[in-house]
Amino acid sequence: MSERLLRPKEACRLLGVSYVTLRRWIKEGKIRAVRTLGGKYRIPESEVKRLLSGVETSEVRAIIYARVSSDQRKDLERQIQYLMQYCSAKGYKVVDVLSDIASGLKTNRRGLMKLFNYVVNKQVDVVVITYKDRLTRFGFEYLEYFFKQYGVRIEAVYGEEPKDAYQELIEDLLAIVTSFAGRLYGMRSHKKKKLVEEFKKLLEEVEKND
Numbered sequence: 001m002s003e004r005l006l007r008p009k010e011a012c013r014l015l016g017v018s019y020v021t022l023r024r025w026i027k028e029g030k031i032r033a034v035r036t037l038g039g040k041y042r043i044p045e046s047e048v049k050r051l052l053s054g055v056e057t058s059e060v061r062a063i064i065y066a067r068v069s070s071d072q073r074k075d076l077e078r079q080i081q082y083l084m085q086y087c088s089a090k091g092y093k094v095v096d097v098l099s100d101i102a103s104g105l106k107t108n109r110r111g112l113m114k115l116f117n118y119v120v121n122k123q124v125d126v127v128v129i130t131y132k133d134r135l136t137r138f139g140f141e142y143l144e145y146f147f148k149q150y151g152v153r154i155e156a157v158y159g160e161e162p163k164d165a166y167q168e169l170i171e172d173l174l175a176i177v178t179s180f181a182g183r184l185y186g187m188r189s190h191k192k193k194k195l196v197e198e199f200k201k202l203l204e205e206v207e208k209n210d
Contacts, residue, residue, distance in 0.1 A: 003090075003155060005034055005042035014048050034089040037082065044090055061125045062092035063118055065111060066099045067134045073101060083128050086157055095124055104137030119150050132156045 006014070012022050025031040026041065031051060033041045064087065066079040076099055087094050096118065098111035112135075118124045127147065132140045135154070144154055186192060 003157075004045045006045055006048060008041055008043065011043040011048055015051060032089040032091055034086050046090070060090070060092045061095050061123065062087050062090075063095055063115060063124045063127050064097045065115055065127055065129050065135060066097075067104065067109070067111070068101055069103060070101055076101065079130055079134075083130065083157070087128055092126065092128070104133050104135075119147055119152050122150055124152055127152060127154045129154065129156050131158050 008019060008022055012019055015022070017025075022031070022043075026033045031043065031047050033043050033047075036042055064080060064083045066076055066083060068076045068079065080097055080099065084094065084097070096114075098115055100106075100109040100111040102109050115127065119127075127135075129135050134156075136143055147154060
């Protein structure tokens with residue numbers, strides 16, 4: 001699940017303090033804040049609730065997991081840096097930073113397998129990712145349920161993948177169609193090649209008309 005991040009104005013209203021006071025609290029470490037990619041402050045809702053209740057939170061062990069496809073390598077470091085800032089703002093103790101350069105369809109990713117080991121050995125409390133599909137293209141709910149059996153929750157900072165993340169989705173769709181066509185007709189079959197080519201044309205048409 002992803003946590004709601006509040007604008008400073010809303011956080012000030014709920015806490016009953018001025019913006020100047022809020023900024024001072026952030027600098028003093030009294031309240032944790034997240035910096036967005038645009039450089040603006042956002043306050044995790046849990047931080048506001050913590051201050052209002054006066055209850056100190058216990059240490060939370062976090063694993064950062066980041067993934068990009070092979071042509072998005074430059075985005076990997078940016079993804080990790082943002083998640084590190086997010087964990088720092090939430091007060092999480094980062095146990096490990098795991099990453100993969102692979103399709104979300106690939107199930108035997110090295111980083112993902114290491115993440116499973118942390119989960120089943122109960123060495124983590126929360127897994128932090130940017131978008132749900134960074135963990136898996138399909139079946140996120142199954143992973144979420146599996147992790148929950150070990151007391152581990154998943155925090156997707158942004159929730160669903162943005163609509164402009166188009167290219168990786170196209171590659172995954174082509175991989176699925178190629179695999180199924182190969183099973184139906186054989187990997188070297190003329191029918192298989194024709195089906196894949198027709199699907200590519202269909203995707204190109206969709207992209208042009210989008």
